[in-house]
Amino acid sequence: MEEKSLNSIKVSKKKEAGNNNNNTSSKNSSELFASCTFSSLGLHPTLCEQLKERLGFEVPTLVQAEAIPVILSGKHVLVNAATGTGKTVAYLAPVIHHLQQCDPRIQRSDGTFVLVLVPTRELCMQVHEILQKILHRFHWIVPGYIMGGENRSKEKARLRKGINILVATPGRLLDHLKNTSSFLHANLRWIIFDEADRILELGFGKDIEEILDILGSRQQISISEEHTSSRSSEGQRQNLLFSATLNEKVNQLANISLEDPIMIGLGSKKMQDKPSHKYLGTLESNMDDGLGKSCKALSSSDNEYKLPAQLVQRYIKVPCASRLVVLLSILKHLFEREGSQKVVVFFATRDTVDFHYALVNQFQGLLNSESEAESRPMFLNCKIFRLHGEMEQVDRRTAFQAFNTEKSALLLSTDVAARGLDFPKVRCIVQYDPPGEATEYVHRVGRTARLGQRGDSLLFLQPAEMDYLQDLERHGITITEYPLLKLLDGFPLYSLKHSIKKFVSVDVHPWVVSLQKALEIFISVESKMKILAKNAFSSWVRAYTAHRGELKRIFVVKKLHLGHVAKSFGLKDQPSLVNKSLARQSKKRKRDQKQKGTSKKRVFVKKP
Numbered sequence: 001m002e003e004k005s006l007n008s009i010k011v012s013k014k015k016e017a018g019n020n021n022n023n024t025s026s027k028n029s030s031e032l033f034a035s036c037t038f039s040s041l042g043l044h045p046t047l048c049e050q051l052k053e054r055l056g057f058e059v060p061t062l063v064q065a066e067a068i069p070v071i072l073s074g075k076h077v078l079v080n081a082a083t084g085t086g087k088t089v090a091y092l093a094p095v096i097h098h099l100q101q102c103d104p105r106i107q108r109s110d111g112t113f114v115l116v117l118v119p120t121r122e123l124c125m126q127v128h129e130i131l132q133k134i135l136h137r138f139h140w141i142v143p144g145y146i147m148g149g150e151n152r153s154k155e156k157a158r159l160r161k162g163i164n165i166l167v168a169t170p171g172r173l174l175d176h177l178k179n180t181s182s183f184l185h186a187n188l189r190w191i192i193f194d195e196a197d198r199i200l201e202l203g204f205g206k207d208i209e210e211i212l213d214i215l216g217s218r219q220q221i222s223i224s225e226e227h228t229s230s231r232s233s234e235g236q237r238q239n240l241l242f243s244a245t246l247n248e249k250v251n252q253l254a255n256i257s258l259e260d261p262i263m264i265g266l267g268s269k270k271m272q273d274k275p276s277h278k279y280l281g282t283l284e285s286n287m288d289d290g291l292g293k294s295c296k297a298l299s300s301s302d303n304e305y306k307l308p309a310q311l312v313q314r315y316i317k318v319p320c321a322s323r324l325v326v327l328l329s330i331l332k333h334l335f336e337r338e339g340s341q342k343v344v345v346f347f348a349t350r351d352t353v354d355f356h357y358a359l360v361n362q363f364q365g366l367l368n369s370e371s372e373a374e375s376r377p378m379f380l381n382c383k384i385f386r387l388h389g390e391m392e393q394v395d396r397r398t399a400f401q402a403f404n405t406e407k408s409a410l411l412l413s414t415d416v417a418a419r420g421l422d423f424p425k426v427r428c429i430v431q432y433d434p435p436g437e438a439t440e441y442v443h444r445v446g447r448t449a450r451l452g453q454r455g456d457s458l459l460f461l462q463p464a465e466m467d468y469l470q471d472l473e474r475h476g477i478t479i480t481e482y483p484l485l486k487l488l489d490g491f492p493l494y495s496l497k498h499s500i501k502k503f504v505s506v507d508v509h510p511w512v513v514s515l516q517k518a519l520e521i522f523i524s525v526e527s528k529m530k531i532l533a534k535n536a537f538s539s540w541v542r543a544y545t546a547h548r549g550e551l552k553r554i555f556v557v558k559k560l561h562l563g564h565v566a567k568s569f570g571l572k573d574q575p576s577l578v579n580k581s582l583a584r585q586s587k588k589r590k591r592d593q594k595q596k597g598t599s600k601k602r603v604f605v606k607k608p
């Protein structure tokens, strides 16, 4: 394997960027792109041509220029770089480089050489699509994916034929490792964890440990035993960990999966040294005991996150009862100001996504007269999609693909869309429900302002939640206030026409009062909407109680005025908290556990 020293690669700032980013300012280009070429990094000329022809990549980004030569050299690597800086190709290009030059050529029947582990199905499809493009001229290398929600037997058949570069979600991969005997992985050489921290946060730690054990890629064997295992491929194994945010658990995963790794993008941060004792902790272990305690080096509380410099970040302070009206007003404003754009709104739960999706698809807004109802357009005049983990796989796939290709659209989603997804030209991210950890804030806003493009983000906070800003500041995130009243003043009221006077408070603003009334009337007469609103209400309150650690001090469920929360779902009165939604959720949890063949208690994680 060809060794290339990092020092020999010039990653100094470049004035001109790749040609597929026309909006990129020259200042941003110089911070994103390296002054070298892909071929100077050691990549095969045909591969460089593919990157240019199929993906439009002229020159490498900084992270690609730094990571590619190190990965080519065969070292284990941990890469931490901001969202939208090109990490995907940073790991795909060097492994494809090695695979395409194998002599004799690798064959399908040789099985899997590369395994890319990702936290969500959509990311799985996205990485697979990029692979297909890059492999266009390397037709003998077969890419494929396996993931939850897909047909197992079809996946088995594809694995039997052979998949050389396999992208997978952890649960389904483990399933096949245990149950698909024809899945050939004796030649496995690379394991790549994309969004490593999220894989672990979603509760896949135990699965990852089992996967590493089955694949013989767990480092404890080689450092704790006098004699190393005799697995044939182990000597050649190279593991790579990538994320825009790192935390204690990634430190643990790095400890058990990386051997003498090179850190890229960690600045002054260091990974904790490997302990010398045999047991290296488990990924499921409680952060307060064992290795978790000593993993301060990558602790999320120490981290200053890197956000795209051109991202304009704002927060919006809204009293609870007016949240829904303000959300709809902002979306209306965004789509009326710029007809062609994409916006993503993040919600805390699946039920809240469903409710808002149904609402914006049906609500027409303030009506002056009955006769107007027929001819009036919808309140929001744009294409609307939703995405969450409880949707049927076929709907999930359709929504993901459609939002990807649309030029102008609104996506309502849970955190399932927060990681890694590269929707082109998303102009604004609205965090209607605040994220949990600051890491999630970083990834959610990272769906816009990618690779130097413009982008705005808007975080909704209630007056009692303002301390959340300090929590973000501890991670180097400073955001300014959005001029909400100015926006509300801009909406014409039919009775007052364009001449409304300035108001000082959001909740008594005539636009807010009238729209709230219209929403409540609409929801009270539409029985289906009312059910959705009630379900959303209880799931939202439940999610509010699920904030962890320090955040419990900020998001205090006892401080909530439940009557106001009900209003934020367009309900006139506060519904009971015990309803079908909760019963359904608990039924589904039991079903999931049964399907997984385990009744074991899992750490509670909010399913996106």
Ligand SMILES: Nc1ncnc2c1ncn2[C@@H]1O[C@H](COP(=O)(O)OP(=O)(O)OP(=O)(O)O)[C@@H](O)[C@H]1O
Residues within 6 Å of the ligand: 018, 020, 021, 055, 056, 057, 058, 059, 060, 061, 064, 081, 082, 083, 084, 085, 086, 087, 088, 089, 243, 244, 419, 420, 421, 422, 446, 447, 450, 451
């Ligand atoms: N060298 C390059 N030249 C031009 N565009 C590039 C280059 N590398 C990547 N891109 C583009 O930049 C965007 C972001 O890339 P990618 O999705 O790999 O980022 P990421 O760092 O993995 O982001 P995240 O942390 O959100 O997962 C994509 O649209 C990709 O096509």
